Amino acid sequence: MKDVVVIKCGGSTIAELSPEFFSSVVKMQESGKHPIIVHGGGPAINQLLQKLDIKSEFVDGLRKTTADVLETAEMVLCGKVNKQVVTSIHQAGGKAVGLSGCDGKLIEVNPINEGMLGYVGEPTKVNTGLLHSLMELNMIPVIAPIGMNQQGVHYNVNADSAAAAIAKELGAEQLVFVTDVDGILKDGKCLEQVTAEEIEAYIADGTIYGGMLPKVKAALSTLTDNLESVMIMNGKSRNVGKDGAVQGTKIMKTKQKLTVS
Template structure:
């Protein structure tokens, strides 16, 4: 049984030794870890250098054909390479994978008119991931995808992680962010149910980039992934449940 860890782009540049120690400990206990990552800050840097706009809608990065080259370079060539190198340097054997290669993440367009070259995951080639795991390595997946027609698309990393976890029937998924979990009215929540989340989205208490995170988390719960958390590097943030637990 594997465990998916999604690392946000803004968190990647500030990963501390305790995070790597915790991962190593989990691997030594026999857990099979799969990492999916974003790369927001690096993408922003590349877009700015190229004089291209930074545009977000509903927590999703609008990706034009022009900006797609910057996204690919930032996610795969820079962020993925750097993370794999750091993992290996910290004693964790890792192998970089790009979701757009070998049909790892096959996509349709999410909504081309509104978001451009952004994908909605249709299929995950789990065999590629399992082969890396069986070789004793941690797969590190850059959140890009490819359409049936061979077009590369950007994928929201939270969505890519959720779909990957579901396809692998993962035991757990942890969305590692630069916040200590989900905040509602200024308070960090220890736990939330699906109905709590929907209510707080409607009321505007959960918004922006947190929306695709909680939506990906809900999908994981719907697909019976046992443990779903949104956390910081302590891995002890907000746990999400389908419904209120009766004790």
């Protein structure tokens, strides 16, 4: 299936995404493309962890996940947040179905480093047949990043990594990371485009750090012959057009000439 666009919505932006954003996703589908949304839910998870007095920490931008943290994350991601996004798409006139990576073995994972991170998994396989079936029914899949291994053990999956794996397995034409910043910032300014080589340098000198690290690493792992660029954009800004066109930082294999309008 051609024209697949994987859109990853960061947890910090979900509550602030406008009706216009979801309308743009529906219009994208009506134009012949096949959007898939993968969402996070960090702030909502943090709030519930605090209420339950469960400690949580991050290692290199990834949440260290104990059994208690996993149970909390699964409740928030697969329940509250997932259904919020599904409802917003319905309100915009579209049809959506909410899933977790455990449904239909959508996302199979292996643990990254159980000693350091606990129940945090990295995608190894995506059930693309399930996604194709839903898209053929004109449904917009909305995916919560909880996966499981072959033994049925559940793992927390970084939403950036989940989106990247889905885009790669489906041969998506575009991957968009919707976050709460305009893109990759250098000296306070948003970079319009960067190459893989430049990203490595920016990681080394500290320009790219924290929560942006998993995003750019996921972007680099996704760049293929089919997917030549990945976009990082701000979901709170007016940079999503009615036709689904977006603006932000474009990550590419090699530099492209910028067009002057």
